[in-house]
Amino acid sequence: MKIELQGISKRFGLVLANQEIDLAIQPGEVLGLLGENGAGKSTLMNILSGLYQPDTGEILIDGKPVQFAGPGDSIASGIGMVHQHFMLVPVFSVVENVILGVEPTGKGDFLDLDTAREQVQQINARYGMDVPSDTLIEDLPVGIQQRVEILKVLFRSADVLILDEPTAVLTPQEVESFFAIVRALRDAGKAIVFITHKLHEIMEIADRVSVLRQGRIVGHGTPSEFSEGDLAEMMVGRPVSFSVGRTAATPGQTVLELDGVTMIEGGQDVRLSDISLNVRAGEIVGIAGVQGNGQTELVEAITGLTGLNGGSVRFLNNEITSSSVRARHAMGIAHIPEDRQRSGMVASFSVAENMVLNSYYDDPVARGVQIDWQQVHDQAAEACLKYDVRTPSVFLGAGSLSGGNQQKMVVARELERDVRLVVASQPTRGVDVGSIEYIHSQLVACRDRGNAVLIVSSELDEILDLSDRIYVMYGGRVIAEFDNHRAEDGSGGADRNQIGLAMAGIGTDDSPSDATLMGASA
Amino acid sequence: MSQTEHKSDTTRDAVRALMAPPIDRDGAWRELFMVPLAAVMLALLFGALIMMATSVSPATILQSFIAMARGSVGSLHAISETLTATIPLVLAGLGIGLAFRAGLFNIGAEGQMVVGGLAAAVASFSLTGLPSIIHLPLVLMVGLAVGALYAAIAGFLRATTGAHEVISTIMLNLISFRLLDYFLRQPFIQKEGRSDPISKAVLESAELPRLLSFFDGNLRLHAGLFIMLAAVLLVYWLLYRSKLGFAFRISGENPQAARYAGIRSGLTIILAMAIAGALAGLAGATQITGVLGRASPGFSAGIGFDAIAVALLGRSHPVGILLAGLLFGALEAGGRQMQVDAGVSIDLISIIQALIIIFVAAPLLVKRILPPLFRTKSVNEDAS
Numbered sequence: 001m002k003i004e005l006q007g008i009s010k011r012f013g014l015v016l017a018n019q020e021i022d023l024a025i026q027p028g029e030v031l032g033l034l035g036e037n038g039a040g041k042s043t044l045m046n047i048l049s050g051l052y053q054p055d056t057g058e059i060l061i062d063g064k065p066v067q068f069a070g071p072g073d074s075i076a077s078g079i080g081m082v083h084q085h086f087m088l089v090p091v092f093s094v095v096e097n098v099i100l101g102v103e104p105t106g107k108g109d110f111l112d113l114d115t116a117r118e119q120v121q122q123i124n125a126r127y128g129m130d131v132p133s134d135t136l137i138e139d140l141p142v143g144i145q146q147r148v149e150i151l152k153v154l155f156r157s158a159d160v161l162i163l164d165e166p167t168a169v170l171t172p173q174e175v176e177s178f179f180a181i182v183r184a185l186r187d188a189g190k191a192i193v194f195i196t197h198k199l200h201e202i203m204e205i206a207d208r209v210s211v212l213r214q215g216r217i218v219g220h221g222t223p224s225e226f227s228e229g230d231l232a233e234m235m236v237g238r239p240v241s242f243s244v245g246r247t248a249a250t251p252g253q254t255v256l257e258l259d260g261v262t263m264i265e266g267g268q269d270v271r272l273s274d275i276s277l278n279v280r281a282g283e284i285v286g287i288a289g290v291q292g293n294g295q296t297e298l299v300e301a302i303t304g305l306t307g308l309n310g311g312s313v314r315f316l317n318n319e320i321t322s323s324s325v326r327a328r329h330a331m332g333i334a335h336i337p338e339d340r341q342r343s344g345m346v347a348s349f350s351v352a353e354n355m356v357l358n359s360y361y362d363d364p365v366a367r368g369v370q371i372d373w374q375q376v377h378d379q380a381a382e383a384c385l386k387y388d389v390r391t392p393s394v395f396l397g398a399g400s401l402s403g404g405n406q407q408k409m410v411v412a413r414e415l416e417r418d419v420r421l422v423v424a425s426q427p428t429r430g431v432d433v434g435s436i437e438y439i440h441s442q443l444v445a446c447r448d449r450g451n452a453v454l455i456v457s458s459e460l461d462e463i464l465d466l467s468d469r470i471y472v473m474y475g476g477r478v479i480a481e482f483d484n485h486r487a488e489d490g491s492g493g494a495d496r497n498q499i500g501l502a503m504a505g506i507g508t509d510d511s512p513s514d515a516t517l518m519g520a521s522a
Numbered sequence: 523m524s525q526t527e528h529k530s531d532t533t534r535d536a537v538r539a540l541m542a543p544p545i546d547r548d549g550a551w552r553e554l555f556m557v558p559l560a561a562v563m564l565a566l567l568f569g570a571l572i573m574m575a576t577s578v579s580p581a582t583i584l585q586s587f588i589a590m591a592r593g594s595v596g597s598l599h600a601i602s603e604t605l606t607a608t609i610p611l612v613l614a615g616l617g618i619g620l621a622f623r624a625g626l627f628n629i630g631a632e633g634q635m636v637v638g639g640l641a642a643a644v645a646s647f648s649l650t651g652l653p654s655i656i657h658l659p660l661v662l663m664v665g666l667a668v669g670a671l672y673a674a675i676a677g678f679l680r681a682t683t684g685a686h687e688v689i690s691t692i693m694l695n696l697i698s699f700r701l702l703d704y705f706l707r708q709p710f711i712q713k714e715g716r717s718d719p720i721s722k723a724v725l726e727s728a729e730l731p732r733l734l735s736f737f738d739g740n741l742r743l744h745a746g747l748f749i750m751l752a753a754v755l756l757v758y759w760l761l762y763r764s765k766l767g768f769a770f771r772i773s774g775e776n777p778q779a780a781r782y783a784g785i786r787s788g789l790t791i792i793l794a795m796a797i798a799g800a801l802a803g804l805a806g807a808t809q810i811t812g813v814l815g816r817a818s819p820g821f822s823a824g825i826g827f828d829a830i831a832v833a834l835l836g837r838s839h840p841v842g843i844l845l846a847g848l849l850f851g852a853l854e855a856g857g858r859q860m861q862v863d864a865g866v867s868i869d870l871i872s873i874i875q876a877l878i879i880i881f882v883a884a885p886l887l888v889k890r891i892l893p894p895l896f897r898t899k900s901v902n903e904d905a906s
Contacts, residue, residue, distance in 0.1 A: 305781065326784030335782070343782040346775045357772065358783035361765050370763050381540035385533065394540050 032206030080153030286467030593859020630691025632826025638803025669803015677795030
């Protein structure tokens with residue numbers, strides 16, 4: 001089945017999300033769709049999956065124009081979407097999830113689970129997906145859950161699969177086996193749209209690539225025609241430098257020290273187990289790991305958001321294990337939260353208000369029990385300029401800024417103070433390439449001023465680019481530590497493959513403490 | 523010489539540009555005022571339709587709307603009645619709006635009014651021999667403090683056990699009604715020689731002075747008007763100028779961000795509830811010392827519930843609450859006149875009030891019914 005989009009345009013208010021987009025999706029081919037957040041990828045795919053109707057242009061299936069009034073029409077035409085955020089019922093089994101909404105029925109309209117199971121297993125076997133049919137979703141690792149989403153789409157006889165940022169939640173090893181499945185699907189004649197902002201994935205998996213920028217297709221071809229640099233330039237609209245420009249670290253005194261930190265939720269669920277690590281002045285330490293292996297809890301332990309069940313946290317030789325969030329903040333611990341929308345900002349507040357979200361109570365903005373708003377606005381305007389937060393006015397609601405500018409606003413708020421330790425959690429998630437460069441340079445600059453920086457990220461590339469040392473977390477433990485000193489020419493550093501293995505918990509069966517994989521660079 | 527000067531000049535210009543007020547004033551204004559205004563118009567219209575459906579003649583309907591206008595703003599007496607009804611609605615409404623800004627749905631204004639009013643009544647007749655300048659403020663402070671403590675119970679339960687304030691304040695309302703019945707029969711409160719539950723009368727030294735009695739002794743408007751206006755200013759200052767109010771607003775808009783910002787949620791909840799209760803308690807106290815002169819069963823008369831509607835209609839903004847309170851006060855006063863002049867039941871006023879709330883709560887519905895009011899300029903330009 002061949003799908004063509006011709007001259008698709010879609011406008012939201014004053015924003016042209018898609019303009020005159022032409023795209024052909026061929027069977028037996030992986031089409032990489034590359035673009036930054038806000039480039040219009042999601043809008044385009046939502047048009048294709050029937051959620052939005054285009055203002056102009058048409059969709060052709062095998063040459064015949066079609067109109068989708070809703071997602072049902074699109075599914076019936078054989079288009080299946082695998083969302084970035086899974087839509088699965090955790091307490092249902094794999095089969096139950098797959099058949100949800102299209103349940104096969106037997107005698108007397110009763111659910112026919114046996115037939116369903118058989119069908120699911122057939123699809124399973126054909127594409128080598130290796131998914132257990134009767135396990136509950138909540139007991140499956142994320143990588144397998146994603147395969148269940150693909151199963152769902154195939155069960156509805158989709159010939160066109162749209163995969164929206166499918167690798168965001170996977171370890172490097174899981175990505176490899178995921179790519180194998182994608183290739184198997186392609187070889188079976190399915191058409192696949194692979195949406196991503198990661199250039200090396202396009203290089204590896206896509207047969208053709210289309211680059212989207214500000215709602216337009218700005219580049220088109222086979223990946224081999226382009227270098228990663230070409231693609232990045234098309235995506236951003238200007239040359240992009242990949243290297244962070246990081247000199248060798250000169251670590252000083254220990255700023256942060258965790259000793260045997262343990263966190264148990266609800267008296268039984270172990271979230272952090274005996275974690276010991278340290279961060280020194282003038283170095284960037286990265287925490288690598290697949291999402292959900294205790295990184296969030298680790299950050300909560302350091303910033304005081306959640307209490308500990310054991311162990312201690314020391315900051316500049318002061319015990320702060322039981323200090324409040326505000327006390328730690330006042331001591332010079334800055335925190336860039338992993339989810340800026342939910343915990344780092346208030347979308348309905350102005351940019352200026354967001355700039356003082358955690359410092360409103362003290363000098364220089366507080367005057368007794370009042371807040372000096374003139375001062376707040378002055379400061380915010382200056383910080384916006386200094387940190388390249390692009391907003392027409394500091395009175396504008398922060399919710400209407402782009403993701404990158406929101407994040408720069410949070411970075412400005414946290415770094416603009418007199419800090420000694422920066423805890424940055426997923427500092428560039430959902431942020432455009434230009435802002436990523438900027439935020440990275442700010443974090444390195446912060447290190448070079450002699451501060452300690454701790455970066456938690458599920459993007460291994462980010463950890464490798466920025467960190468002087470790397471800890472790997474798995475199952476609530478720190479299971480490995482790597483030195484990441486690189487030579488001038490960028491060679492050396494920690495071994496990506498070894499870190500990947502550690503992220504998957506391999507080779508560390510009964511090694512509760514760190515340093516088992518130490519010295520990988522040697 | 524001037525490269526640095528020049529640079530700082532451009533920086534200053536850029537800073538000044540960033541501090542320019544937001545552009546979309548018009549759209550925000552529409553959203554803020556047009557929906558409530560349209561809701562009121564639609565509610566009156568539907569009220570008329572309901573009267574027609576119950577076979578009231580068009581002439582009577584017209585007559586009842588004229589009576590409503592006459593009874594609310596048609597004379598000095600009418601205005602006095604409107605303002606008198608407005609005072610407790612706005613005070614309690616401010617409390618509900620403030621709690622709402624902090625993310626708390628305080629259904630308990632009625633109960634807080636009851637306990638605050640009762641405590642004020644007790645203080646007003648049991649403290650004898652005080653000059654008015656001391657006695658009256660003291661009585662009002664007692665009402666305020668007891669209302670605050672009563673609401674703080676719900677705040678405390680929410681902060682420590684997670685018990686939802688909607689449930690606990692409803693329960694506290696029920697408890698307050700029975701507490702009132704009980705205390706009104708106690709010898710030190712019950713009026714001598716009466717067997718029914720009714721309190722002793724407020725001493726003259728604790729009465730809120732009537733403002734227009736020099737003009738006409740029947741005009742009930744009292745000095746609570748100034749308390750109400752002061753409360754509007756105070757709540758505005760608290761929400762938009764003070765540190766505490768900023769913490770309230772962060773907690774209300776995004777509790778998770780508040781936690782990350784180091785704001786102690788438990789304390790914030792208890793304080794917000796206490797201030798809400800203080801305002802409702804003050805509403806009860808002004809009602810006792812300004813209008814009723816004694817406490818009796820059901821003296822709160824559902825004002826604490828109507829105040830929820832006032833807070834909603836006023837979008838939890840102090841000035842909005844003042845305007846909404848004036849409207850509801852006018853409906854209250856006008857409704858009585860309507861009953862007298864046109865013989866239409868005062869229940870119609872409750873229906874109209876309920877309709878206003880439904881329309882305010884469903885802005886999309888209002889926009890669908892009255893699209894011309896919400897057509898923005900840019901769309902018009904596009905269309906032309």
